[in-house]
Amino acid sequence: MTSTIAESHGRVAPSFPASPDQHLIAEPTRATLRVQSRMLAATRAFLTAQGFQELLPPVIGPVTDPGIRGSKQVDVDFYGHKYKLMTSAILYKQASLPAFDKIFYIAPNVRLEPLETAVTHRHLAEFHQIDVEIRDARREDAMELAERLVAHVVDEVVREMPGDLELLGRDRDAFREVVQGAFDRTTHKEATADLVALGHPQDPGAEIDWEGEEILSAKTSRPFFVVDYPKGSRGFYDQEDTDRPGVLRNFDLIAPEGYGELASGSEREHDYAALVTRMRETGENPAKYGWYLDLARRGIPASSGFGIGLERFTRYVTGRTAAWEASAYPKLPGVTSA
Amino acid sequence: MSTVLSASGFPEEQVRHRARAGAAGVFPALESYGSSMLGAVPVGQDPYDLLERARIVPPVFMPERLKKLIDLAREPLYTDVELDTVLGGFTSRLPLYVSAFGSTQVASHDLGEAAGRQAGRLGIPMVVGENVVPVNGYRAAADSAASPLLGRIAAYTAAADDEHGGVVVQQSTEDADAEVWNLVYSDPVSEPLLATGRLAFELKVGQGAKPGLGGLTVLGREAGDRVAEQYAMDEVFGADSDSVLRISSPGTFTEEILRQQIRLMRNNFPRVKVWVKLHPGRDIALAAATAWAAGADSVTVDGAEGGTAWAPSAFLGQVGLPLGECLTRIGRTGHCLLASGRIWEGTRAVKALALGARAVGLGRAALLAVDEDAEAGLVRLVESIALELRLLISSVGKYHVNALEADDVLLPADAATGSRTG
Structure with a gap:
């Protein structure tokens, strides 16, 4: 089994609970979920104050986000038609923009991740996203909002929940720089070069693997952005840079201290012909995306947005070893549970 | 029905057949579906089949034989020819693999599994065809006996050792809807193959029997x-x-679409090898080069002689480049090229290997062999081909299959030589 940075730093790998009550009544779980509840309240207050409309996310639909590395979608028999549980509601976020300029969901997602991700401490088969979309925004606007949102939520927890952080052994000093914002930015190309220099084999044409992300993450004390992922590493809705073919106008937000990726986002492709072409480039059958392409033909607004993994964000804030510890009813890839 | 008119020298009977059958007349007789396999014009009668018309030409002087003599300290024999090779990222005992057969009736459940078992025993790779999941369904690992795809994978794995061969799972445009690769990638049935680096996914761009058409x-x-x-x-x-x-x-491909699909496969499925199957298009050299540059571990070219369970008669006789022409257009490269199309014995295999293929695929031949004997038909067929390979390769003074080169083959005088682009 692969060892994570948390383990190499002497943190004990937690064992997955045998029953839901054993997990839920544990004091660290209760403290973690209290912090999570506060994070959600802070998120809603922050975004609402910025003029965002909260929508309730769809749970099923004829198609869902295909841009998910190696993970399986879950089929639902919808009166004889094959529907999917949402892996992310990205397509619906775009579809909502004619009605509301700025929206967010707290959205449940299900992704049957490859079995080997069960040991990463970061992958859950069922998780939630703080899912944000802004009409007529550039990638940089979305990054700035993500930065302010993370800083705000962390600041509120640090100020308002010192008891729970102490109970969890989370050092509040770890967040001194975080609450200031001003997260660093690096490109995928630079991150790849760093990893190769550190002896980690990273394919320059692919997503940074979770071990690579963790290595980069462990080197810093503040969250940072990785921008400009190569085409071929993400879904069709991440817009390609018109001035730099093959480069996507997207970003990941990486937490420090080895916690790894917190969020992904991008400027969105919305042009009909470009969407169809990009669907083919990502191996998709456009026929499957009927309702979405009909909408795109009529005109989807330009936008940028992101999704923050709530359990990962909670894990980082509370300093837990594994993301499943930030879920009341955790589902690990390949592990049967409540 | 009027039968007054006649038209000598004109394909009268064919016209009358279409007048009776309408659109169905474009296809072979429906009654043959499910029990016969189709392909281009019969062996020996295809003027465009370069491989058929080429000859294997041993030299008189054989420096490679001298090297083997020194190595062995005795005169080498054909039994000294080594046939093991690396193809598509797999270690194979022979420069052979079992080509895809898909969802169609002739490649039914039983034949598919029988082929899987025997290919596993032989230590050669096996490709599982497209459309198996959307048509036949995919079931959980516990029901693998009832699932054509998982059944073939399980049968192969059970019969194989941990080092040789591998399983290749195709996905076409419609398979993408069924998420075949995602299903296979995280299924426990695949784990033994993933753990030993013996699983590949093959992007099917097209097939030889009906280039430019889908299944x-x-x-x-x-x-x-x-x-x-x-x-x-x-x-x-x-x-x-x-x-x-x-x-x-068939799916729409441009250079950029092919390049990006391959990159996405590598991104999404880092534990599998990436194979690409091309139809014999006139731009085959550019398409193969594009696939390799994007990181494909292997490119398969399926010549126009390739078999199929069903195709319009027009395509069988007159559409697509023959395999030999594809190979000469691509030329010998350092990349892994696989070739299929009417391969069933050693001479055609040796010619294809000499012209640049790393290995050759058995499609119809494999199906017929398992139909003849579900337990050992394919094993025996392959044994016969392996013997011919050894005989022929030693005759040109070579002792490893990878040592074959274009000079070992004489192309017909009117054949194009050198690499041309489409």
């Missing part, structure tokens, strides 16, 4: 209704017929 399968009306949401249907056999033609899309 065509005859289905009963009931089965057609079941998959109607994923596939288009055509009533070519008439609205009152029990059969309908299921049409797959």
Whole structure:
């Protein structure tokens, strides 16, 4: 089994609970979920104050986000038609923009991740996203909002929940720089070069693997952005840079201290012909995306947005070893549970 | 029916057949579906088949034989020829693999599994065809005996050792809807293959028997209704017929689409090898080069002689580049090229290998062999081919299959030589 940075730093790998009550009544779980509840309240207050409309996310639909590395979608028999549980509601976020300029969901997602991700401490088969979309925004606007949102939520927890952080052994000093914002930015190309220099084999044409992300993450004390992922590493809705073919106008937000990726986002492709072409480039059958392409033909607004993994964000804030510890009813890839 | 007119020298009977059968007349006789396999014009009668017309030409002087003599301290024999090779990222005991057969009736469940078992025993890779999941369904690992795809994988794995061969799972445009690769990648049935680096995914761009067209399968009306949401249907056999033609899309490819699909495969499935199967298009050299540059571990070219369960008669005789022409257009490269199309014995295999293929695929030949004997038919067929390979390769003074080169083959005088682009 692969060892994570948390383990190499002497943190004990937690064992997955045998029953839901054993997990839920544990004091660290209760403290973690209290912090999570506060994070959600802070998120809603922050975004609402910025003029965002909260929508309730769809749970099923004829198609869902295909841009998910190696993970399986879950089929639902919808009166004889094959529907999917949402892996992310990205397509619906775009579809909502004619009605509301700025929206967010707290959205449940299900992704049957490859079995080997069960040991990463970061992958859950069922998780939630703080899912944000802004009409007529550039990638940089979305990054700035993500930065302010993370800083705000962390600041509120640090100020308002010192008891729970102490109970969890989370050092509040770890967040001194975080609450200031001003997260660093690096490109995928630079991150790849760093990893190769550190002896980690990273394919320059692919997503940074979770071990690579963790290595980069462990080197810093503040969250940072990785921008400009190569085409071929993400879904069709991440817009390609018109001035730099093959480069996507997207970003990941990486937490420090080895916690790894917190969020992904991008400027969105919305042009009909470009969407169809990009669907083919990502191996998709456009026929499957009927309702979405009909909408795109009529005109989807330009936008940028992101999704923050709530359990990962909670894990980082509370300093837990594994993301499943930030879920009341955790589902690990390949592990049967409540 | 009027039979007054005649038209000598004109294909009168064919015209009359179409006048009776309508659109169904574009295809071979429907009664043959499911029990016969189709391919281009018969062996020995195809003027465009370079491989058929080429000869294997041993030299008099054999420096490679001298090297082997020194190595062995005795005169080498054909039994000293080594046939093991690396193909598509797999270690194979022979420069052979079992080509894809898909969802169609001739490649039914039992034959597929029998082929899987024997290919596993032989230590050669096996490709599982497209459309198996959308048409036949995919079931959980516990039911692998009842699932054509998982059944073939399980049969192969059980019969194979941990070092040789591997399983290659195709996905076409319609398979993408069924998420075949995602399903296989995280299924416990695949784990032994993943753990030993013996699983590959093959992007099917096209096939030799019907270049530029997608898959065509005859289905009963009931089965057609079941998959109607994923596939288009055509009533070519008439609205009152029990059969309908299921049409797959070949998928749209440009250089950029092929490049990015391969990159996405590498990104999404880092534990598998990436194979690409091309139809014999006139730009085959550019397409193969594009695939390799994007990181494909292997490119398969399926020549126009390639077999199929169903294709329009016009395509069988007159569409697509023959395999030999594909190989000369691509030329010898340092990359892994696989070749299929009417391979069933050693000479055609040696010619293809000499012209640049790393290995050759057995399609119809493999199916016939397992149909002849489900336990050992393919094993015996392959033994016969392996013997011929050793005999022929030693005759040109070589002692490893990878040592074959273009000089070992004499192409017919009118054949194009050198690499040309489409």
